[in-house]
Amino acid sequence: MAHGRLITLEGGEGTGKSVQRDRLVDALRKAGLDVVATREPGGSPSAEAVRDLLLAHGGDWRPLSEALIHAAARSQHLAETVRPALATGRWVVSDRFSDSTRAYQGWGQGVPLETLDQLERMVVADGKPDLTLMLDVAPEVGLARAHGRGQAADRYETMDLAFHQRLRDGYRAIAAAEPERCVLIDAGGDVDSVAAAVRAAVRDRLGVPI
Template structure:
């Protein structure tokens, strides 16, 4: 018997603002499609039509959004994205590359907003019926450097990017704590490396995950 693929692969990209997640998602998409693999690229917030509307509220609204409401809006976006885009793609064997997932909520709302990491994780797991990534790439960056990158690229900061340095330091620390707790899922990469060097590390980890998903004969 030959090998058969049981399920798609769910790969998420995490990290502070300006870490280069979008660049790495694009590079990995090109790499995988070059191997004639089906790839779905999505993001949170904003992976669906509903998500785009929620993204505008979360990141650019001038109205006050209290922390608990913010966490619930992210969870609503996540529930819809997973149910309508991610799960169907995984069930047909596609590779899903997602810019941010539940670890971002744990870091930003759980730690940055001080709402409680376990509570926010439980909320996300409820919203997604327990779906966890196969691989999570954490692009680790100093918050000051990250926000300088964002400001240089876009000329301004959104609601979360404009939070205090202390907020972003708490977010970074929580990301690193999450990665240390689940080394089999996380790949931690220094985001100050050249994009091509980062891409090679990511590709090697994904290649290993692709080999592991094949069951055999």
């Protein structure tokens, strides 16, 4: 049985990751693939239990503590959801993965990147994504979208503009350093045009007729 593929969508607040994940999953299923849609933090029963803890306003977490908690949730997510699906030939599309820890806790909050490298080697090992789609938009635009959802803002959405600019810089740096894995996608347009760019990247990189 062929091993499945792992596709991740990354980006700052309001870049449209969840919407584009769902659009991509639908396109892949129409192409005949068996696909699991998931997210981080969360994506498995035990990892979901950590999600509210991380995103709630009440937690006064040190950046390194946040990184460690994300790593613990990711370890559970991989063990309970991602690796079993891939082993049976299913494809997995995740809204966020390990690049988010590097961007948010590393570039955004100052945890040394060498420390995050060590965590990733321990938790992810050889399970890096086959393709990462970096959705890129100006922080001002992304935050306006996030705040316009009509939902209570999570703790990251309430951080200052400088933090969100660092996130964007971090994601761009990751994409530039790993061009064989990452595709930077302009997410400033409408949902349909971004979805078309996402499908084109998957088609070009992974050979899927979508």
